[in-house]
Amino acid sequence: MEKVIEVKNLSFGYGERLILENMSFSVEKGDFVGVIGPNGSGKSTLVKLLLKQIRPIKGEINLLGQNIERFNQWNKIGYVAQKASSFNTSFPATVEEVVSANLFSKIGLFKRIKKQHKELVYKALETVGMEDYKDQLIGNLSGGQQQRVFIARVLVSEPEFIFLDEPTVGIDSESEGALYCLLGRLNQQRGLTIIMVSHDIGAVTVHANKIACMGNKGLVMNENTTEFAKNSLREIYGYDVNLHAHKHCCTNCWKKGAI
Numbered sequence: 001m002e003k004v005i006e007v008k009n010l011s012f013g014y015g016e017r018l019i020l021e022n023m024s025f026s027v028e029k030g031d032f033v034g035v036i037g038p039n040g041s042g043k044s045t046l047v048k049l050l051l052k053q054i055r056p057i058k059g060e061i062n063l064l065g066q067n068i069e070r071f072n073q074w075n076k077i078g079y080v081a082q083k084a085s086s087f088n089t090s091f092p093a094t095v096e097e098v099v100s101a102n103l104f105s106k107i108g109l110f111k112r113i114k115k116q117h118k119e120l121v122y123k124a125l126e127t128v129g130m131e132d133y134k135d136q137l138i139g140n141l142s143g144g145q146q147q148r149v150f151i152a153r154v155l156v157s158e159p160e161f162i163f164l165d166e167p168t169v170g171i172d173s174e175s176e177g178a179l180y181c182l183l184g185r186l187n188q189q190r191g192l193t194i195i196m197v198s199h200d201i202g203a204v205t206v207h208a209n210k211i212a213c214m215g216n217k218g219l220v221m222n223e224n225t226t227e228f229a230k231n232s233l234r235e236i237y238g239y240d241v242n243l244h245a246h247k248h249c250c251t252n253c254w255k256k257g258a259i
Contacts (some may be wrong), residue, residue: 001028003065003162004193005050010059012042019045021217023059026209027161027195033221034189034204035197037214043197044082046214047165050195051079064160078154078162080147082169082197095141096121096134099153101231124156125149128182144175151182161193170198176200180207 005027012020019042048054061068125131128148168176184207186192210223
């Protein structure tokens with residue numbers, strides 16, 4: 001299988017304090033990787049390293065077969081940040097404007113959006129069930145609806161893979177379930193590669209095909225099995241963790257902005 005991410009002997013820290021040490025792993029095209037671990041284990045730090053927002057002390061990162069230091073195809077990578085739904089929501093922008101903002105590489109800065117671009121925006125909003133909300137102000141939507149819009153903003157550029165850092169923070173449980181359902185369908189039906197940091201171990205065991213457990217400055221990744229998850233979590237947390245896998249999906253969970 002084609003590797004979209006390959007990490008070799010990666011280390012990162014602040015001063016003398018190491019957060020990640022000699023970490024190596026790879027993500028293949030079509031994977032849904034759930035990244036779990038206790039607070040302070042470096043989950044968000046890892047995402048920042050993979051997005052080149054910070055640089056490692058040592059090690060190598062390859063994205064889509066290219067070293068990250070030379071990588072210039074950032075339009076092929078999507079990123080939904082933690083609490084993305086609260087980002088600039090007070091700005092008087094419509095849903096359509098928020099999504100179309102991610103097409104600047106195709107449209108150009110300060111240029112009018114054309115028909116073909118509007119079609120891409122509508123398609124992205126339709127994918128997340130928010131097409132009927134395109135003229136509404138982003139700040140008037142619920143947290144779950146806003147998060148769907150931000151996922152549409154990522155999808156509109158047709159990325160090869162996407163990162164999500166705790167995408168359900170700040171939204172209610174029903175919206176959370178529908179969001180996981182949407183991500184699962186994007187992965188299974190569209191083959192979109194997803195790397196998701198999450199505190200929801202139960203959701204990860206349902207939707208991800210691979211689990212990356214972080215702790216003790218390292219990462220262990222394997223196929224999603226109950227035995228692997230339990231053993232890895234026991235090693236990381238120091239005690240047995242009971243896994244309660246709960247399927248979130250419902251038949252209408254991604255229709256017409258249901259969340």
